[in-house]
Amino acid sequence: MKKYSAILIIFLTSCGAFCTAQTSQISIVEDFKPSTVNQPGQEYPQVNSQGYARFQIKAPDAKSVVVSLGLGGAKGGTELFKGENGFWTGTTAGSMDEGFHYYHVTVDGGVFNDPGALNFYGSTRWESGIEIPAHDQEFYALKNVPHGHVQQILFPSKSTNTSRRAYVYTPPSYSKEQSKRFPVLYLQHGWGEDETAWSNQGRVNLIMDNLIAEGKIKPFIIVMTYGMTNEIKWGGMASFKIEPFQTVLVDELIPYVDANFRTIANQPNRAMAGLSMGGMETHTITLNKPDVFSQYALLSGGIYTPEEIKDKSKVKLIFISCGSRENPDRVQTAVKGLKEAGLNAVSYVSDQTGHEFQTWRRSLKELAPLLFKN
Amino acid sequence: MKKYSAILIIFLTSCGAFCTAQTSQISIVEDFKPSTVNQPGQEYPQVNSQGYARFQIKAPDAKSVVVSLGLGGAKGGTELFKGENGFWTGTTAGSMDEGFHYYHVTVDGGVFNDPGALNFYGSTRWESGIEIPAHDQEFYALKNVPHGHVQQILFPSKSTNTSRRAYVYTPPSYSKEQSKRFPVLYLQHGWGEDETAWSNQGRVNLIMDNLIAEGKIKPFIIVMTYGMTNEIKWGGMASFKIEPFQTVLVDELIPYVDANFRTIANQPNRAMAGLSMGGMETHTITLNKPDVFSQYALLSGGIYTPEEIKDKSKVKLIFISCGSRENPDRVQTAVKGLKEAGLNAVSYVSDQTGHEFQTWRRSLKELAPLLFKN
Numbered sequence: 001m002k003k004y005s006a007i008l009i010i011f012l013t014s015c016g017a018f019c020t021a022q023t024s025q026i027s028i029v030e031d032f033k034p035s036t037v038n039q040p041g042q043e044y045p046q047v048n049s050q051g052y053a054r055f056q057i058k059a060p061d062a063k064s065v066v067v068s069l070g071l072g073g074a075k076g077g078t079e080l081f082k083g084e085n086g087f088w089t090g091t092t093a094g095s096m097d098e099g100f101h102y103y104h105v106t107v108d109g110g111v112f113n114d115p116g117a118l119n120f121y122g123s124t125r126w127e128s129g130i131e132i133p134a135h136d137q138e139f140y141a142l143k144n145v146p147h148g149h150v151q152q153i154l155f156p157s158k159s160t161n162t163s164r165r166a167y168v169y170t171p172p173s174y175s176k177e178q179s180k181r182f183p184v185l186y187l188q189h190g191w192g193e194d195e196t197a198w199s200n201q202g203r204v205n206l207i208m209d210n211l212i213a214e215g216k217i218k219p220f221i222i223v224m225t226y227g228m229t230n231e232i233k234w235g236g237m238a239s240f241k242i243e244p245f246q247t248v249l250v251d252e253l254i255p256y257v258d259a260n261f262r263t264i265a266n267q268p269n270r271a272m273a274g275l276s277m278g279g280m281e282t283h284t285i286t287l288n289k290p291d292v293f294s295q296y297a298l299l300s301g302g303i304y305t306p307e308e309i310k311d312k313s314k315v316k317l318i319f320i321s322c323g324s325r326e327n328p329d330r331v332q333t334a335v336k337g338l339k340e341a342g343l344n345a346v347s348y349v350s351d352q353t354g355h356e357f358q359t360w361r362r363s364l365k366e367l368a369p370l371l372f373k374n
Numbered sequence: 375m376k377k378y379s380a381i382l383i384i385f386l387t388s389c390g391a392f393c394t395a396q397t398s399q400i401s402i403v404e405d406f407k408p409s410t411v412n413q414p415g416q417e418y419p420q421v422n423s424q425g426y427a428r429f430q431i432k433a434p435d436a437k438s439v440v441v442s443l444g445l446g447g448a449k450g451g452t453e454l455f456k457g458e459n460g461f462w463t464g465t466t467a468g469s470m471d472e473g474f475h476y477y478h479v480t481v482d483g484g485v486f487n488d489p490g491a492l493n494f495y496g497s498t499r500w501e502s503g504i505e506i507p508a509h510d511q512e513f514y515a516l517k518n519v520p521h522g523h524v525q526q527i528l529f530p531s532k533s534t535n536t537s538r539r540a541y542v543y544t545p546p547s548y549s550k551e552q553s554k555r556f557p558v559l560y561l562q563h564g565w566g567e568d569e570t571a572w573s574n575q576g577r578v579n580l581i582m583d584n585l586i587a588e589g590k591i592k593p594f595i596i597v598m599t600y601g602m603t604n605e606i607k608w609g610g611m612a613s614f615k616i617e618p619f620q621t622v623l624v625d626e627l628i629p630y631v632d633a634n635f636r637t638i639a640n641q642p643n644r645a646m647a648g649l650s651m652g653g654m655e656t657h658t659i660t661l662n663k664p665d666v667f668s669q670y671a672l673l674s675g676g677i678y679t680p681e682e683i684k685d686k687s688k689v690k691l692i693f694i695s696c697g698s699r700e701n702p703d704r705v706q707t708a709v710k711g712l713k714e715a716g717l718n719a720v721s722y723v724s725d726q727t728g729h730e731f732q733t734w735r736r737s738l739k740e741l742a743p744l745l746f747k748n
Contacts, residue, residue, distance in 0.1 A: 039499050040604070059484030063435055086483060109460060110433030112486040119493060119500060125413050126493060142537055147528035149542075149634075152579075154521035163516055168523075175634040178552065205526075230414070260523075260549040 028052055028091065035117065035130045037100075042116035051095035051132045053078075055105075055114065060086030062108050069103035069130065070096065077103075097325075098134035099358025100201050102127045120201045123192040124230045129201060134358060138210075139365050140203040145213035146172035150199050155256040159247045164225065166253060167195055168261065169205050171212055171219035181262045183220040183269035183372040186249065186293075187364075188227045188278025190301075195226045201357045207364055217368045223257055225249070229277045242284045250289055268316065271371050273297035275360045290314045295371055299363040300326055300355055303334035306341030319367045321348035323359035346370060402426055402465065409491065409504045411474075416490035425469035425506045427452075429479075429488065434460030436482050443477035443504065444470065451477075471699075472508035473732025474575050476501040494575045497566040498604045503575060508732060512584075513739050514577040519587035520546035524573050529630040533621045538599065540627060541569055542635065543579050545586055545593035555636045557594040557643035557746040560623065560667075561738075562601045562652025564675075569600045575731045581738055591742045597631055599623070603651045616658045624663055642690065645745050647671030649734045664688045669745055673737040674700055674729050677708035680715030693741045695722040697733035720744060 032046035032054050044056035055067045057080060070078035070092030080090035102122040105114050113119055119126040148171045154163040174182065187204070189197040198204045204222060211217045228245045258265040272293045274282035279301010286296040287308055296304065297319035304318055318338055320331050328349040338345035348366045350359040406420035406428050418430035429441045431454060444452035444466030454464035476496040479488050487493055493500040522545045528537040548556065561578070563571040572578045578596060585591045602619045632639040646667045648656035653675010660670040661682055670678070671693035678692055692712055694705050702723040712719035722740045724733040 041498065057484060059482050061437055061482035062484060063482075107481055107484060107486070108433050108435035108437075110431060110436060110481060111489060112481070113489070115485060115487070115499070124415065125489070142528070144530065144537065147537060150526040152524040152526075152573075154516070154579075156518065163518065163521060178636075199526075205528075262552075 026050075036133075037118045037120075037129050037131050038116055039118055044116045045114060045130050047096075047130065047132055049133075051098065052092050053096055053130055053132070054089065054091040055080060056087050056089045056116070057105055057107070057114065058087050059107055062088070064106070064108055065090075066106045067103055067114070068106070069101055070094075096130075096132045097353055097356065097358065098132050098137075099353060099356060099361070101130050101132065101356065103130060104128055121194045121196050122201070136362070140206050140210070140361050142206055143210060143213070145209055147209050148172050148174065148205055148212075150205050153256070153260070155253055157248055157252045159244065159252065164248065164253075165195055166223055166225035166257075167199055168224075168257065169199070169208060169222040170261070171208060171221070173212075173219050174221070174262070179262075181264045183218075183271070184257060184261075184263050185220055185222045185271045185273060185295075185371060186254075187222050187224050188272075188274030188281055189224070189229075190274075190276030190278050191229050194230075195224050197357075198222075198224045202361060202364070204364065207361060208368065211365065211368055218372050220368075220372055221257075221261060221263060223253065225253055227274070227278055227281050229281070242281065242288070245281060246285050246288060249285065250292055254292070267291055267294050267314070269294075269372060271295035271297070271317075273299065273319070273364075273367065274301055275299040275363075276301050276355065295319075297321075297363075297367050299360045299367075303330060304338060304345075305334065306338055306343065309338075309341075309343065312341070312343055315343060316373075317370055318343055318345040319348070319363075319370060320345070321350065321359070321363040321366065323350045323353040323355060325352070325354035326359075400424075410507075411492045411494075411503050411505050412490055413492055418490045419488060419502075419504050421470075421504065421506055423507075425472065426466050427470055427504055427506070428463065428465040429454060430461050430463045430490070431479055431481070431488065432461050433481050436462065438480070438482055439464075440480045441477055441488070442480070443475055444468075470506045471727055471730065471732065472506050472511075473727060473730060473735070475504055475506070475730065477504060478502055495568045495570050496575070510736070514580050514584070514735050516580055517584060517587070519583055521583050522546050522548065522579055522586075524579050527630070527634070529627055531622055531626045533618065533626065538622065538627075539569055540597055540599035540631075541573055542598075542631065543573070543582060543596040544635070545582060545595070547586075547593050548595070548636070553636075555638045557592075557645070558631060558635075558637050559594055559596045559645045559647060559669075559745060560628075561596050561598050562646075562648030562655055563598070563603075564648075564650030564652050565603050568604075569598050571731075572596075572598045576735060576738070578738065581735060582742065585739065585742055592746050594742075594746055595631075595635060595637060597627065599627055601648070601652055601655050603655070616655065616662070619655060620659050620662060623659065624666055628666070641665055641668050641688070643668075643746060645669035645671070645691075647673065647693070647738075647741065648675055649673040649737075650675050650729065669693075671695075671737075671741050673734045673741075677704060678712060678719075679708065680712055680717065683712075683715075683717065686715070686717055689717060690747075691744055692717055692719040693722070693737075693744060694719070695724065695733070695737040695740065697724045697727040697729060699726070699728035700733075 032048045046054045065080040065088040068077040078090045080088035114128040117128040120129040151168045157164045279298035295317040300322045335345045335347035350362045353359045406422045420428045439454040439462040442451040452464045454462035488502040491502040494503040525542045531538045646656045653672035669691040674696045709719045709721035724736045727733040
């Protein structure tokens with residue numbers, strides 16, 4: 001259990017956008033545009049070509065407005081300043097990392113979301129989100145290609161005595177080829193997130209649609225459900241028991257998916273992946289259930305060691321990734337060891353990103369072509 | 375066009391929760407519980423057995439916190455008062471109408487959402503929502519019955535040069551009986567809302583699941599997309615042109631749905647319904663396209679007159695409803711006239727509700743058994 005405590009610290013303290021903003025003397029280019037994940041018609045927050053973010057919040061009678069994103073001064077984050085029109089405005093002290101970031105606004109000591117931004121489930125609540133345009137953003141852009149569907153399902157769960165929610169991505173060909181069956185990837189979110197994270201902030205459906213349109217992958221189904229991780233508090237990792245979630249996933253969700261979707265319902269055609277704490281869950285469950293999954297992926301979520309793999313013939317792929325601002329040496333060393341032990345292992349390090357969704361979007365793009373190869 | 379201006383005024387001024395709160399001298403029963411649409415683990419907002427709502431917002435340095443819901447004093451809504459712990463608390467001055475209400479919080483002059491509540495798209499933005507338990511809430515409760523799926527689709531739209539989003543409810547039997555085909559209801563939201571409204575605040579999937587489980591309806595598919603209504607501002611109704619949305623719906627969405635879902639793709643098996651401004655859209659499009667839809671429903675969204683129906687043999691059902699706090703006489707008189715003209719018309723008035731989602735949830739429950747009867 002000590003191992004998990006150590007992993008939790010890595011999960012929760014890795015540098016995200018907060019600590020990577022670059023303070024600099026270069027001048028700010030005034031080409032700010034609304035973030036692509038703003039609410040309809042909202043002008044703020046904005047982002048410029050250098051990756052600076054600018055916020056504007058109306059609160060005419062407030063004494064203090066601070067945004068949690070960015071490298072700020074004494075107050076942390078980005079302090080906003082009040083204009084004569086009652087709007088508070090402020091710009092990050094430097095460029096933010098490319099990709100998606102969560103944030104919130106503190107108004108007179110109360111924590112609220114930015115009324116201009118869409119909300120995304122992270123930190124065990126719906127938070128504001130902002131997109132810093134990335135040099136490689138085409139791979140998760142909405143394009144004029146055939147689109148798969150994302151289905152909300154409610155599956156019966158006897159062990160938790162309720163109907164539980166999951167989202168299922170089906171590729172474009174699923175609704176066209178009514179007799180074809182597909183492999184399945186079970187894909188987990190991280191701590192503080194839920195089953196909406198991979199399709200909302202992760203853009204899993206657009207990443208898949210684009211890869212399929214380019215002929216880079218064999219179409220497969222992706223299933224995302226809540227990993228029951230959010231009861232874990234700081235330092236409480238040792239008390240986390242995998243069994244309740246493993247039961248939901250293996251004994252309840254998988255049979256429901258196999259009964260209600262045209263899956264290829266066997267071990268060679270079933271993979272599991274997870275980010276951060278979802279990686280820890282993937283690690284434990286794949287090792288506990290070698291006859292259920294054949295392909296494993298940990299995204300910023302720990303490593304496998306060769307000694308852990310009891311029957312190497314049952315493992316077709318191990319994929320381990322992280323951001324360059326995390327601990328890439330650990331990932332690369334682990335994969336080297338797995339390869340030396342005769343396993344099909346692949347590492348990936350996302351350049352200039354931390355423990356955030358841009359790392360995981362890229363990881364999925366790298367992982368998908370490796371899955372279900374034969 | 376004058377007619378539509380009059381309808382818009384009805385849409386936007388009908389009494390909702392704001393004006394129906396009852397001021398009274400009765401004492402408040404202290405059995406408050408968290409609203410069922412709170413964010414995970416959040417204790418506030420709360421509701422008691424009398425339908426009073428209580429709010430609590432942390433903002434230790436604020437000067438004023440007001441919730442837009444409820445019949446308040448000079449400030450409108452419900453004024454909150456600061457406690458020693460930095461939390462502002464307040465209770466509505468009376469019982470709220472049963473069902474779902476939108477609201478927001480004004481903190482020192484800035485408009486924010488309540489951090490305790492889930493958000494729902496209304497008023498052209500994501501707003502806080504609260505549920506006042508209703509005496510008939512079982513019909514939209516999550517129960518241990520087979521559940522249909524709600525699919526997010528992205529369909530190609532040449533006329534608007536993008537991929538547009540819609541949600542598709544498929545009944546539980548859709549994924550089980552792989553050769554069966556189903557009729558389709560196209561169901562529109564109101565002004566300020568979008569394609570998420572019917573499944574989030576409307577609970578369309580649970581209403582359908584429960585009706586199907588009770589054997590009260592023939593299973594059918596429901597398709598919900600954005601009605602492009604939110605460009606309309608106060609008094610701008612005369613400038614609303616139906617053609618852009620009619621093209622998206624009839625020439626782009628319907629062919630996509632018929633190609634990608636197992637529909638019965640003909641007029642007798644296609645219905646259209648809408649609430650409020652979605653009713654106006656339904657009214658216009660069904661009259662423009664009598665060979666596309668055979669069954670029409672307006673929920674708090676105007677009426678049909680016999681003179682408007684050119685070929686009565688093509689219309690299998692007209693359903694018109696509203697809340698008792700709206701204009702039920704107009705609905706009942708219209709349906710009487712339609713019946714006298716030989717049409718199969720049905721009226722429904724939701725008791726003790728206004729221009730809000732409880733009226734529309736109940737309307738759907740009444741409408742569904744009447745659709746696709748043969």
